Amino acid sequence: MLLFGANFISNIGEEVAMVLFGIGFANLLFQKNLIKKIIGLNIMDSSVYLFLAEKGYIEGRLAPIVVNGIQDVNTYINPIPSGLVLTGIVVSVSVTALMLSLTVRLYRRYHTLDLDEISARLKKEGL
Amino acid sequence: MKIFEYMLLAFLVLCAVSVSFSKNLLNSILIFMSFSLIMSIMWILLQSPDLAITEAAVGAGVTTILFFATLKKIHGMEEDPDQDGEDQGGKRHE
């Protein structure tokens, strides 16, 4: 435990986000099936967003929507990470749609979802 | 409330791991859908309702629908012969 810093326990949410990031990364890299790769990509992105949201959270404060005209800094959580995540979610949806359409085209051509098999076949064809 | 949060976090990890090891594609997509839903609840707990509503609509809704559409398309193509045209130019003459 010498390796770890002081905030291991209090940052448990972020630790989980990091584990999810690793799982998503491994899925994106090692799954043979393209659809599972894409799910891995989504998990990876979500984990980054979870990390950001945890960063913005402040104990005992409210969501950043002005209620009753109170504009005190100490009432609301940090709004910046929320804005970044909103942008990020849309980016990841677009990328997912693109990857899925690539998958459909690849399947229509080769009738398999396994990327290794496709490249092995391409090599065999000698193209 | 803290305990609820920990439970949700544990669920997230569980979902992520079971997506990786499930044999059936439909199952993994469904598990991923629940992953998104749990994520959106998590964001409500973290006081970010904007994110929660967007994730529920985009992540759990539209993305999952797109996954299903892909899956159906793929199964629908099973009995179909190759329809894809090769491109005309740059073909090698061997």
Next chain:
Amino acid sequence: MEKIREEKDMNESRQEENKKPTVYRIWRALKGQSEEKAEELTLEREQILDEKVLEKHRLDHEKMLEKTYDIEHNPIYGFFRRFYKVAGVLCCLALIIILLVQVSYLPPVGSSSNPGSNEVAAKYIEDGLQDTGAVNIVTGMILDYRAFDTFGESNVLFIATCTVLILLRNDKKKGKDSAEAEERRDSYYEPKNDVILQTITKVLVPIIFIFGIYVILNGHLSPGGGFSGGAIIGAGLILYLNAFGFQKIERFFTEKTYKWVSFGSLTFYCLAKSYSFYTGAHHLESGIPLGKAGAIISSGLILPLNICVGLVVACTMYAFFALFRKGGF
């Protein structure tokens, strides 16, 4: 015997050629004469006349290919595969551990003295309502303070639709046959005219639309905004499509509608934001009234921008689904 003599002759003449001064040769080249013996310097193609040799080569090549790409039986290839797998898993574990270590050193979650809650966040919270007129601080932030990011993000959606169009749109030149075949195959998997589904859809779709419009219009007052509301409306359109099929939806939504709606919204977005960036950079007043905080029509450009984003997102989500289903609208 004769051949050897010929070769000898050639060699001699070549040597003579070489003895002539370089200047002379350059001069000759400039005049346009070719070297006397130049035509003998052409390379000859290698020609293998023997059929058997050719056959043997072909067999060897095939054997080599088989050996190289036979995944199951090639021990070297198998070893590399396994090595690659193990190394990859180790790398991922190392990545996770590094990230865990990293996080344990980061500032604690939930404390109010983090570097994140500095003067930037304070300004957004304290002056956000006055600067942007939006009650929802996050909306004010993404559509006014950091609007350039958000504009880039709408462009990401736009370009993603373009790429999906490239991949999945049916080619017009192939004719209607392929599109029809696709639709037939598609409808095979779908219960058409399902009474339960259609009835529920009739009830649900208006509610979904109204909710989506509410989320968009109240983007600056309550959680939500263009993206979430647009996605909700898009989901409603998809439900309608699934219940009633393409023919019914084409009465009010075709590819042309999509094209012009997204073009119009993005153009408005682009022009509005260019105007506001330009005036901002030159320290000019933008002249757009912010209105009374908390009212629906308030907060300057944020409401129209939210509507634009909502339209783009709704059309895009529907377009994605339609392209996946049929390869067109």
Next chain:
Amino acid sequence: MAFVQNVPFFSIILSMFSGIVSSVLPEKQAKWLNTAVITLVGAMSAWLLSYLLEVGGSFTFMMGHFPAPWGNEIRAGALEALMALIFSIIMLLSLLGGRKKLKDEVEITKHNIYYILTDLLLSSLLALIYTNDLFTAYVFVEINTISACGLIMIRQNGRTIEAAVRYMIMSLLGSGLLLMGICMLYDLTGHLLMSNIKESVQQIMAEGSYRVPMLITIGLITVGLSIKSALFPFHAWLPDAYGYSTVSSAAMLSSLVSKGYIFLLIKIFYRVIGIDIIRNSNILNVLFVFGLCAMIFGSVSAIWENDIRRMISFSSVAQIGYIYMGFGLGTEAGMVASVFHILMHAATKSMLFISAIGLTDVSNGSRHFAELTGSGYRNKIAGIGFTVGSLSMVGIPCFAGFVSKILFAQAAVANNAPVKIFPTVIVLAISTILNAVYFLKTVIRIYVPEDPAFEKQQGYLFFQISRQKLYGLTIICFIALNLVLGMMSQPIVHIIEIGLQNFS
């Protein structure tokens, strides 16, 4: 505020807006709009460059009504303007050179999408060059990635789609790491604007409170961007992606897309973290080692390759290795050499791709070396272009490649860490020899005369300049650009030095 200071903002918005407008235009008008916009951006960048050289220094441009830490900002200096100028020139030339091929390889209904993609690619490159905000950089990195993917797979055969999938997977891994790094940087400093982050980072490093996380963060960002720019162990997607896409795409991908990421990395080194902190960490040494490996490995793979387009692609791997090797030297001179190499490689590699397509066209579209025999006579202008490009890549004086090699060698010898001198110089020499082997092999091959009877039998076409004036003009412009970079390198190197000083 002088009017010329609007140029960065105008060029980004103009290229984006032209992309949006192209979606409703017919194919022909989209083409003209695209050409006009790229030309306009190039002209405006030249204007901006002359202004900045006159005034000196740099300026920031506020994107919105709110000043620095609250709103977005873009920033322009001499180096940025130079980059924008050269990038737009190269993009214009690659598009013009590949226009005829585009008609053959891409369906006519998808042409205006092609122009949308290039417009948005240009805007994202400009935004990466000019931006002063890390999160904006991330968003535009994504636009860059998606449009590059579109450019790869717009020519639709199985091979390109497989290449696009591989490209996307590697790029998304890179984006994930980059986003993670940016989030952690935000967490540690509380800012997203480059200049503010730098102040906080300096403070943190002086206090010594967050040393470990800072190091890991720098590592994440660097690894992410080097995955995206295809540094040696992560280059597996590159040959397929460059080798089989349509020729304009290949030229733009190899010369612009990966360079955009590298330029962003330079900006992060100088403007976000501070180059001194980077030099004190071991990141640069790691980049140095991988750069050296890439130089050798890329060249060796290129020698083994039998396909001319794939050979040029593998040469890209080697050249990216050169750039990272220059970073790894850790000195100002090394960085200058790297930036010059970015420009030189962008100019030369696109020329090689464009002229290679001319050579394969007169050989029945075959890309194998055996069939290319004598193609230099069949298509004279492409032959000359390929020869000039090869000589430049090998490093013959007068051409651009020579200058960058000299700069690298000087930077290596003047390096104060003697450990790095010998490996650099030796690998530089080996790599030059290997370059010479595979490029000159090709040049000799295309100038070996082919039997006319055989040519007739194969039905090889002969290139006529009157039929393809545009293509000939493009190659001539490329050669001129190469000679300008090669013979008048002094002012350009000077601009790069000024620009890098302005960065810090």
